[in-house]
Amino acid sequence: MRLSHSFGKTLREAPAEAELVSHQLLIRANYIRPVGAGMYTFMPFGYRVIRKIWRILAEEMDAIDGQEMWMPNLNPAALWQATGRWNSVDVLFKLKGNGNREYALSATHEEVVVDLALREIESYRDLPRMVYHISKKFRDEPRPRGGLMRLREFIMKDAYTLDRSEAALDEYYPSMIQAYFNVFNRCGVPTVAINADVGAMGGKTSQEFTVPHPQGEDVFIACDNCGYAANVEAAEFVREGERPATLAALTKVETPDCKTIADVAAFIGVPTSQTIKAVFYWWRPRYVETPGEGQLVFALVRGDLAINDTKLVNALGGGFVRAATEDEIRAVGAVPGYASGVGLTPAQGLQSPGVMVMADTSIEYGGNYVVGANEEPYHYTGANYGRDFAVSKLADIAQADTGHKCPVCGGRIEAKRAIEVGHCFKLGTRYSAAVNATYLDENGQPQLIYMGSYGIGLDRLMAVVVELHNDKDGIIWPDSVAPYQVHLVHIGKEGDGTKARAEALYERLLAAGVEVLYDDRDGLGAGVKFKDADLIGIPWRVTVSARSLEQGGVEVKRRSASERQNLTEDQLLGLLKG
RNA sequence: CGGGGCAUGGCGCAGCUUGGUAGCGCGCUUCAAUGGGGUUGAAGAGGUCGUGGGUUCGAGUCCCGCUGCCCCGACCA
Known part of the structure; x- marks a missing residue:
């Protein structure tokens, strides 16, 4: 290519809004140009880099029996309605054609694949299969950011496995994990695989491939001692502390102007771990909030810890939560700032009468707590779980953080920021069950197909390569992906x-x-x-x-x-x- | 969705406080010089100042609405 003929040119200065190094350099060096929020044109150089990454991905996928294909980005609404995701995926772009025909722009392709599987997979002889494609994805992200880091329209390699059983999927899965490491290593991007929350994808387990980076959007927990690593949305940790030998009497004390845990602990003169934090959420089953649907959820955690929303949602069995309003809190008889489980009647479950009280297991590792009196301005001292208040469910809903104890080896864990560049999901029968995608086994009996899905964002990976390979003068491409x-x-x-x-x-x-x-x-x-x-x-x-x-x-x-x-x-x- | 910021030529910015018909650097065009780290000089082209309305004799500047973009948070397959 003759530079005298190339389309576009380099810039001495980057646009003021570009903050990430990759964003600045990719624009300055003429690899990408912004079109709108979360939308970029890949200029000729940039497209060549994408094609290089494309080829690496195709080679690694082909090496583990993948078959490349190409699925449409315009999907009939029926496909998404069939799996129930038409209304549950909040970032789904929906549009209408002539008349009343409705469509979704592909946010991912489980729907298309499972529909294909329904038609093409008939017998156990047709399994296992692995298909993948590299194409555009559309997601109505509330906030695109960081140049190519989070886009509304992006390029993704997504692979799908179809298996006879969970065991068959388990057997194949490690080869995909290895292929992912191969891809990232070939691109000059060393990654850490961590356990993650499955989120709206559904399914059983997932591994996230991340690159530690100070400006990453993800926070994960890592143990330097044993190698344990997990996204904070899934990370476990050991609760430390003990129940006191003798339980104090429940005593009401006046606590003026003490609306935060720190205030109360300081006022009474106890460590925050001897208090219980009460946080109110409004839970609803679907992303779309309908008046009259949903209910208040009262979450308790020992005062020195924080609640992780994702863990809470998982403990509740799904749905969505947001912070409750003051009116919603008062409606159940609790007082914001002075709330506790004392005096409340916990519900047995989401559908049962009473207040849903979710508590982290940490409240069992301590006692004689300072808790709200549900009356302004008073708190109780000497409150104990079981004797003075009950909960609907004890679960792991507290967020792991730096200094906590590793669930595997007991060492000290650390919270770090990272960029997610790939994600592998064991979906199980989440999608096949929704559309009854089955095959006939050796006995002629229909069985649900086991699925897995595996994604890598090409644009984000390209940005991460630049984040990792640059100096004050510009980009330093690894040979493998250089244009x-x-x-x-x-x-x-x-x-x-x-x-x-x-x-x-x-x-x-x-x-x-x-x-x-x-x-x-x-x-x-x-x-x-x-x-x-x-x-x-x-x-x-x-x-x-x-x-x-x-x-x-x-x-x-x-x-x-x-x-x-x-x-x-x-x-x-x-x-x-x- | 909550908080903050920005919108003036392709890019980076000044002008707004105190209203008087738009300026600087880079880039671009032409000419000349230079010829191993964004070189130098001269002459040019290019902007209805995001958008709609209002105030005013007069609005880039003051007031109101809208839109777009960026950052933090929420959210995030």
């Missing part, structure tokens, strides 16, 4: 004969099958061309100039290194081919 292998730079003035030599080398490299970006622009100083080369970040820089010719040929420099060496053209070809 070109060689950045050929010509420096010289008209009539000095250098241009002809550069042109000849360009033709020779092309003939040898080398991917070359050739800076053939006339009249530019060496500084401009070198700055652009550094910004664009192609692995090899090859310079043809009067100086290089005097020294016998071409000057060769790795983008990642500072040394330069002079080689003959033959040596250069040998280097690139070797």
Whole structure:
């Protein structure tokens, strides 16, 4: 490619709104251009990087018996209604065609795949199968951000496995995990696989592939001692503390202006771990909030811990929660700031009368608590679980954090930020059951197909590569995903004969099958061309100039290194081919 | 959805406090010089100041509405 013919150009300054390094560099170096919030055009260089990642993905998927196909991005509403996700996936883009026909833009492709499986898979002889495709996904994200990090329209490799049984899926699963590590390693992105919440995907378990990064959106828990790693939405930890030997009497004390745990603990003179925090949520079964649907959920956790919403939802068996309003709280007889389970009658379940009181198991690891009196401005001291208040359900709903005890080895865990670049889900029969996708086993009996789904966002992966591979001058692409292998730079003035030599080398490299970006622009100083080369970040820089010719040929420099060496053209070809 | 910020030429910004018909750097065009780290000089092109309304003799500037974009949070397959 001749730079003199390339579409678009590099920018000296990035747009002010670009904050992430990858965002700034990808725009400055002419890889991407913004179109709207969460929408980007991949310029020619950028698209070449996407194609490189594409090829790596295809190779790794093919290596584990994957078959690449291509599914539509426009889906009939019926497909999504059949699995129940038409109304439960909040980020689903919905649109209407002529008349009343409704469609969804593909947010993912479980629906299409399970519908295909329903039609194509008849016998156990048709299993197992693995199909994948690389195409656009559309999600109405409330807040796109970070350039390519979170988009409304993005490119995803999504693979789907169809198996006879859970055991068969379990057997295959590790090869997919390995393929994922291969993909990320080949792209120069070392990842950590962590246990994660399955979220709206449904299913049993999932592994998230993340890259530790200070500006990542995910928080995960890691144990340096044993290697335990999990997303905070799923991370477990050991509750520490003991029940006191003697239980104090329940005593009401006046606590003026004590609306937070810290206030109360300081006022009474106890550690926060000797208090119980009460948090109110409004739970509803579907994302869409309908008046009259849903109910208040009262969540309790020991005062030194915090509640994790996702864990709470899982403990409730699904649905959605938001913070309850003050009116909703008062309606059940609790007082915001002075609330506790004392005096409340816990419901047996979501459908039963009474107040749903969810408590973290941590309240069992302590006692003689300071809790709200449900009366302003009073708290109780000496409150004990079981004697003074009851709960609907004890569950693991507290968020693990730095300093807590590892559930595996008892070591100290740490909370870290990370970017999620891939996710593997064991879906089980979540989708096949919804549409009754079955096969006939050896006995002629219909059995549900076991599914798995496995995604990698190409755009986000590209951004992460840049986050990990750059310096003050620009991008430093790993060879595997670089848009070109060689950045050929010509420096010289008209009539000095250098241009002809550069042109000849360009033709020779092309003939040898080398991917070359050739800076053939006339009249530019060496500084401009070198700055652009550094910004664009192609692995090899090859310079043809009067100086290089005097020294016998071409000057060769790795983008990642500072040394330069002079080689003959033959040596250069040998280097690139070797 | 809650909080904050921004919107002036392709990009980065000034002008707004105190209303008087828009300016700087980069980039772009032309010419000349330079020719190994965003080089230099000269001459140019390019903006109904996001949008709708209001106040005013007069609005980029003041007031109200809307839209878009960015950041934090919520949310997030």
